[in-house]
Amino acid sequence: MPPPSKVKRFAAGSFGLPPQKQRLSSTDGSENASERERICRQKLEALAQDFGKLPEFNKLMYNDDNVLTTLNVQLKNPKYKAKFDVKMDGSVAVCDYEVTVRGVETITGTVTAGSKKLARKNAARAVLTQLDKPTVDELEEVTKWMVAGHRSNIGAVEVPVAKDFGPAGHTVTVRWTVGDHSFEGKGTSKSLKVADLYAMQDLYCQTLKMPSHHQLPSQASQSSHLPNNKSMRSPAVPASKAAKAAPIADELSKADACQMNVMRSNVASKMKVKQQEATVPSQGGFSCTLTWTWTDTGGLVQHKTVTRQGTSKAMAKAAASKAMLVEIGVIDQVSSQESAKATSIRNMISTNIAKAVQTAAPFIRDTNCSVWRLFLPPLLEALVQRCDQRLMEPVLDAIRQADVKMPTDIWESLLSLASTAVDEEFCKTVINGVKSAALDPRYFISTQALEYYQSQSWLLALEFNAEICSSINSIHHRGGKDVVNVLCELTKSQLPLMFLKGDVNSEYMKTPLKEDDMVLLVPYVGGYQWGKGLLCVLSKHKTENYAINITCKIINRLQWDVSDAVFAHEKFGVFHVNSTTTNKRMMQSLLVLTHKMLPINVSAVSIELTVFQSTTQGYQYDKTLQRILIEKKEGSVRDSGIRNLPLHTNIPLTEAQSEACRSALSNAITLIQGPPGTGKTQVACAIIDCWRRASHEKILAVADSNVAADNLIEGLAMRGINALRIGFGSESLLQEESLKDLGRYDRYRSLRAAGMHKEANSMRMLMIQEAVKQHQVIIATCVGSGNDILAGYTFPYVVIDECAQAIEASNLIPIGKGCKQLVLIGDHKQLRPTIISPEAANLGLSVSLLERLVTARAAPVHLLDAQRRMHPSISEFPNKQFYRGVVKDAIEEGSRPPVRGFSWPSRGYNIAFIDASAGGPNGQFETTVGTSKSNALEVEILLIVLKSIIDARDVRESQIGVLTAYDSQKWLLKRRIAQMDDINSHLIEVDSVDGFQGKEKELVIFSAVRSNLQKEVGFLRDPRRMNVMLTRARRGLIVIADKYTIMNDNANWRPYVEYVTDRVLDIHISELNMFLQTPSHRLESIVRRARSGTYP
Known part of the structure; x- marks a missing residue:
């Protein structure tokens, strides 16, 4: 920036800007x-x-x-x-x-x-x-503003033609159709965004001379005789001037006028309306005539025309917009007095929030929901930011008392705002208050659909908030460790947007932040000022040469502060909180499943849902499946006449697996329960194989986690079935194999080798899009199946593996991709979905779709009854305790020999129970760490056992799993195992039981942790968690626990302790050296201290 006293020097040239009618100075001559x-x-x-x-x-x-x-x-x-x-x-x-x-x-x-x-x-x-x-961002903003207005003015319809990548970079081609004319704009740049920008600019310049599509012929002829000032105004804009404006009754405020035009734009876009608009001077102002033409679901062309006046063109347009929205039933009529009062409440929010609440409460009770839209969301947002329950109560009381049926868009808006509160108890208060409001039944396909939507959506809001609060607390208490984070410099703030830049390393690039991630911005001045954190959503993320530029939208503050002092800081830590994408996709799918009409801010009302499929991520539900999912009727599906159905697959199957496959070929929905080791992946692959041989239509196979999805594609590859894995975390060797035959692959490898990561990622995305077209079988996570890359495709066949571990709403995402035949595979006797909010879990969010349908007996349950994982002695107790003994061992004992290095207490049993108690009920060895627990005594015993087994060289470190039920114990074990000498400690998998479901190891050692005088067992009491823990080992299982504490669980742990005691499988820590190939000289000292009842 040059000093203001100096003038930049430019080459002379004609700018083509003719002199204005008035000169720039009246004093200098x-x-x-x-x-x-x-x-x-x-x-x-x-x-x-x-x-x-x-x-x-x-x-x-x-x-x-x-x-x-x-x-x-x-x-x-x-x-x-x-x-x-x-x-x-x-x-x-x-x-x-x-x-x-x-x-x-x-x-x-x-x-x-x-x-x-x-x-x-x-x-x-x-x-x-x-x-x-x-700057590029400033150029983008100006271009979008200019292009949007011009395109609307000439009535252009935009059609994306192509996006390609070559040696010159990205090339974007976009077509506009204007009446009978067609124009193509092209843009080329190293950046896809900039290439798109240049294409828009090209089209703008090409179409400048096009007349306005609503310009009257007389106006067009008049404008050609106006004074020459065309360089100073867009040629298509009429130069007519209205007579001096006279006041117009019931005219909207400027703020409400803007909102009406936004609403109109949303609805017209969703309804695919052809709009015609003519604004002409009239007596006292301007008159706007607005005509909408669209095709309804019956194929009939519908027309609506309204004409309204305003004191200016903008106000006339807004009045016409409002009239059209009222005409088609999108909003109720709002009087000028109601609009003015709503505006006054909005204005009070920033100046006197208490008065805003005082004015709003009776206004809510006395007005309709169309009036609420004008002021309630910003009022609730301000109250949520303050977390002031005293101010919130009058608003919630008014919502409860109002005699209205709430449209879904307002319901979702209020839930969404409440879920961003940084105080979990406050959030519960707001969400429970909103829950009491009655929803408008006109939007839903049935009463059951309304109840299903209401229950699921508010539980999801509770859980989303619990995830945010839990993550923020974890970031704070752990000082930002173990989460994706980067230190950035603030480059610009345009509230609520903040623009930051920073440097990142290769570790960050493995798991980078993504757009729509929720992040915590924490000011940094020699250290992090945690109390001043800002909760934001990442709206833009750009990485180039290990430098990032991000844009964050502020949605809340950790502590309410009326001042803007926090924005004076130059540096901020950016910490990953969670992703909003998961919640967003679940809510979209839930909305489409249950609604026959969509609300204004999601789509549009009074028009059948099928009109809006393209705007709700393409979700579409088969009527039969829709009925089964919502109505909860017993016997919705029955197996009949399937026993003799031929199976076209070479994959070997048991009789139970074959029956499950036949059901999948015949029925709309098939429920498969697979206890541990019974071949769930085998039957999933066989079903996919049968489907692909019977039809050429696309097949979607999903699982709740990336690990389970990767297991699926690996299982298919082992059986010679070609499939494509999509989604984050899926850059596996198998996906690479799917891309190698594509024409762009060599170019992609060259870009990566040259360090052009951004270009390489763009190229990879283009290759994946091409691969999706070519592959019949697509693998993803449940949430990943909602990726834009699958938009436009339907998948009549859907398999959901590990279904019992998934939140029900996440299953709706793949089912909504046009599924006609659905297979749910899982085991509801193992762990339920992980739910952070205890209230949401207790009220039903932890019940998976599989468990709900099994409980409701909606369809026959196909139980896989032959296990091939565990030594029979390992499977014996969980089979009797959790599966009534119906699972058979289909494995020879000799194929699972006992692990050496440990003398197993009884011949023929590859299990041992090590009693880490004081020898009586007087021990207290657990320690509380935050909200978790740890047990140092059990850690010492586990290390001693582990060393003896590793010294025997029978099983490798990678074949050993160390499990516990508590995170604090997990981190303590990880740290202590990493300190062990002469072993490859990093290969030993240390995890929580919850994180290990679906996995297996040759040897599993479990630390139960709980040891206290009160004999409290905590969530060890969960039979599903116990079932998973007992069924991960193939050759050997060792459980370390204080038997006097865990026996307080009479339902499961007491029977287990009695089982191992009756078979002489239990060992007290004082006897442990007798069973070790490498005895520990430290054990005697450890036991002596433990005898006192405390350790260490």
């Missing part, structure tokens, strides 16, 4: 004003040549129609502080301007013109000559 104007034009022309690729477009940024927007966009940069003072001096408008740069340099000046508006525009041009050239 017309010659000086003319000279200044000429110099200004020359500078702007030179500036237009200095950025971007289309100088002709850049010039138009500085004409009368666009110059103020261009200036305003650039002045958003926090380094600029601008002040414009426009006043009339007789018949001359005078504009004084002052722009401070970084608080040091100042740009000042004065211009004059015949009107205030023109004076401001001339001043804007003068200022722009002395600012830096626009």
Whole structure:
């Protein structure tokens, strides 16, 4: 930025901006004003040549129609502080301007013109000559504004044609159709975003001469005789002037006018409406005639026309928008008095929140939901940020008392706002208050659908909030460790947006932040100031050469502070909280499953749902499955006549597996229960094989976790079935094999080798899109199946593996991809989905779709009854305890020999129970760590056992699993095992039981942790967790526990202790050296201290 006293030097040239009617100065004489104007034009022309690729477009940024927007966009940069003072001096408008740069340099000046508006525009041009050239982001914002207005004005319909990548970078081709004309714009750049930008600019320039699609012929002919000022206004805009505006009754406020136009735009887009709009001068202002034409689900063309007046073009347009929305039933009528009061409440929010609440409460009770839309969301947002229960109660009481049926868009908006509260108890209060409101039944396919939607959506909101609060607490208490984080510099703030940049390393690039991630921004001044954290959503994320640029939208603060002091900090830590994508996709699928009409802010009401499939991620539900999922009727599906159905697969199957496959080929829904080791993956692969041989239609196989999804594709590959794995974390060797035969693969490898990661990632995405077209079988996670890359495809066949571990709403995502035949595979006797919110879990969110349908007996359950994983002695107790003894051992004992290095207490039994108690019920060895537990005595015993087994060299470290039920114990075990000498400690898998479901190891050692005088067992009492723990080992299982504590669980742990005692499988720690190949000299000292009842 040059000093303000100096003038940038530019090459002379004709800018093509003819002199304005009024000169720039009224005091220096017309010659000086003319000279200044000429110099200004020359500078702007030179500036237009200095950025971007289309100088002709850049010039138009500085004409009368666009110059103020261009200036305003650039002045958003926090380094600029601008002040414009426009006043009339007789018949001359005078504009004084002052722009401070970084608080040091100042740009000042004065211009004059015949009107205030023109004076401001001339001043804007003068200022722009002395600012830096626009950045890419600023150019993007101006371009989008110009293009959107121009496209609407000429009635252009946009059609994306192609996006490609080659040696020159990204090439984007976009087509506009305007009436009978067609135009193609092309843009090329190293950045896909910039290439798209240049394509838009190209189209803008090509179509400048097109007449407005709503311009009257008489106006068009008149405009050709107007004074020559075309360079200072877009040619398509009529130059008509209205008579002096007279007040119009019930006219909207400017804020409400803006909202009505946004609503209209949303609805028209979702309904695929062809709009015709004509705004002409009328008595006292302007008149806008708006015509909508669309095709309903019956194929009939519908027309609606409304005409309304306004004191300006914008107000006339807004009045027509509101009238159309009322006409088609989107909103109820809102009076001018109601609109004015809603506006006054919105204005009070920032100045006097208590008065806003006091005014809003009776207003909520007395008005309809269309009025609520105008003020309730911003009011609730402000209250959630303050977490002030005293202020919130009157609003919730008013919602409960209001005699209205709430549309779903308001319901979702209130739940969404409440779920971002940083106080979990406050969130529960708000969500329970919102829950009491009655939903409008007109939107739903049935009463059961309404109840299902209401129950699931508010439970999801509770859980989403619990995840946020839990993650924030974990980040704070662990000092930001163990989460994705990066230290960034604040480059610009345009509240609620913050723009940051920083440097990252290769570790970050493995699991980078993604758009729509929720993050915590924490000010950094020599250390993190945790109390001043800002909860944000990542709206943009750009990585190039290990540098990132991110844009965050603030949604809440950890502590309410009316000041903006936090934004004065230069550095912020950016910590990953969670992803909003999962919750967003579950809510979208839930909405489509249950609704026959979609609400305004999601889609549009009073129009059948099928119109909006493309705008809700393409979700579509088969009527039969929709009925089964919602109505919960017993016997919805029956197996009949399937026993003799031929199976076209070479995969060997047991009789139970064959029956499950036949059901999958015949029925709309098949439920398969697979106890541990019974071949769930085998039957899933066989079903997929049968489907692909019987049909060429696409097959979608999903699982709840990335690990389970990877297991699926590995299982298919082992059996010779070609499939494509999509989604984050899926850059596996198997996915690489699927891409190798594509034409772009060599180019992709070259880009990666050259370190061009951004270009390589874009290329990879194009290859995956091509691979999706070519592959019949697609593998993903449940949530990953909602990826845009699958939009436009239907999958009549869907398998959901490990279904019992998934939240029900996540299953709706793959089912909504056009599924007609659904297979749910899992085991509801093992772990349920992991739920953070105890309240949501207790109220049903922890019950999976598989468990619900099994309990409801909606369809026959196919139990896989032959296990091939465990030594029979390991499977004996869980089989009797959890499966009534119906699972058979299909494995020879000799194939699972006992693990050496440990003398197993009884011959023929590959299990042992090590009693880590004081020898009586007087031990207290557990320690509370935050909300978790640890047990140092059990850690010492486990290390001693582990060393003896590893020294025997029978099983490798990678074949050993160390499990516990508590996170604190897991981290303690990880740390202590890493300190062991002469072993490959990093190969030993140490995990919680919950994190180990679906896995297996040759040897598993389990630490139970609980040991206390009160004999509290905690969530060890969960039979599902116990079942998983007991069934992970193939050759040997060792359980370390305080038997006097765990026997307090009479349902499961007491029978287990009695089982091992009866078979002489139990060992007290004082006897342990007798069973070790490598006895420990430390054991005697450990036992002596433990005898006292405490350790260490």
